[in-house]
């Protein structure tokens with residue numbers, strides 16, 4: 001499906017009177033398996049040859065020389081669709097060195113030129129939306145419409161990044177007569193991004209557009225499970241005019257991440273993913289003096305009050321709990337019914353049972369499969385374990401398979417609902433990351449607030465009510481970074497930042513928005529005195545007292 005060898009090259013180094021063959025290196029330049037007009041729109045079969053995922057170094061797609069390759073499985077069939085390498089040491093070195101070398105020129109490229117490239121990049125993303133969305137369906141499993149949402153959410157960051165000429169304006173003030181201080185923000189250097197599997201386009205685009213417009217250079221490591229979208233994104237960045245070396249993509253698992261953390265040429269790390277990897281990267285990166293922002297796991301609650309508009313609430317809940325098969329960091333995984341709203345549970349179950357679980361390429365599917373068999377097994381174990389601990393299984397999606405036999409090996413779990421869930425049960429305590437909704441019943445809004453504030457995570461929360469006073473009471477007291485009122489997934493658009501908090505975030509400055517720009521830049525103040533006439537006698541004499549500039 002992919003790539004033929006297009007060219008090879010070798011590098012020779014001449015030293016004194018004899019020729020030293022310092023490096024003889026053949027690079028295989030390949031092309032992506034999809035184009036704007038030709039991309040997969042259906043599942044592959046077992047006999048289809050998997051395409052190879054290249055690395056992106058100096059604006060070329062390079063076939064890795066690695067001996068270690070990981071299979072990328074279509075989650076709906078578990079057929080191998082692609083292979084992705086563990087980038088070799090020399091490929092990692094080349095990516096970092098390219099980004100390091102490209103930095104001074106890119107930093108000095110005028111902001112108006114970088115902005116022009118950002119505009120083109122955003123336009124190309126929009127033009128290639130369906131191409132990117134389809135590779136997401138194939139590698140990640142979500143439905144096509146949901147995959148378009150994945151790209152759109154990233155595109156919105158790319159579009160907001162075009163405002164850099166406003167966002168990067170410094171400050172200046174004449175602080176004393178003929179003396180001015182200005183504060184500007186400068187790029188950091190090479191920034192590395194480590195991405196998760198669940199948003200193959202959105203998460204790389206949470207940081208990449210801002211890395212580029214602020215004058216930094218990038219080394220990105222997509223999830224080894226879903227690298228296809230990121231590869232198209234960098235093809236488009238190069239087409240938009242991003243110069244060679246400014247953006248590089250490497251692949252792999254821990255060895256790649258460790259190199260990105262440890263290499264002194266990398267000045268900042270952006271991470272999105274699970275708690276274990278995030279804490280490791282944050283702690284190790286910070287100890288080495290790097291800036292790190294790390295978005296971690298979540299457990300998002302939706303609180304429903306008896307005065308909520310019932311059907312609007314049920315539709316919103318089921319979409320937010322089961323959409324993307326629950327594999328969103330902002331998915332609603334806990335419903336907190338307050339008082340009499342527990343009587344609505346049977347209607348919630350009825351509507352959830354109507355949702356269609358199936359292939360992401362099938363337009364009638366509401367949710368696709370889980371990413372891999374391990375995730376399916378983990379979710380099933382948590383359901384089993386929680387039922388034994390006293391939860392009531394109201395809707396059981398285990399064992400579900402779409403009718404078509406080609407999906408017999410897919411990682412499907414249909415919507416599942418557990419009620420009578422309590423802290424201490426695995427269904428409440430752990431992030432399941434699957435279409436499993438846990439329901440906890442409480443008597444008052446204060447009990448709901450207490451429950452949520454006692455939970456270790458602080459990514460998102462939502463309240464459904466028709467009473468503005470109750471909403472206000474709730475939003476003031478709840479200790480969660482992103483709060484929705486009658487909005488089930490309150491992720492702010494990128495003129496604001498993604499403000500997950502407590503156990504869902506490590507760092508000081510969040511992704512995108514003003515905080516994102518601040519994270520990617522460092523302040524510099526320049527204080528200058530320019531006297532036109534009458535050089536002051538006083539400044540011709542040395543003064544040893546503290547200058548106070550009055």
Ligand code: NAD
Nearest residue numbers: 195196197222223253254257273274277295296297298329
């Ligand atoms: P993951 O932590 O397994 O992987 C994320 C990245 O870290 C991948 O690139 C992976 O290769 C790397 N990695 C994994 N384990 C590592 C280790 N031990 N050392 C070094 N690197 C390691 O996460 P995932 O399964 O890909 O994604 C799902 C998780 O991401 C969920 O917990 C979800 O809540 C979280 N997530 C959070 C947000 C957010 O904004 N808070 C957004 C999306 C996903």
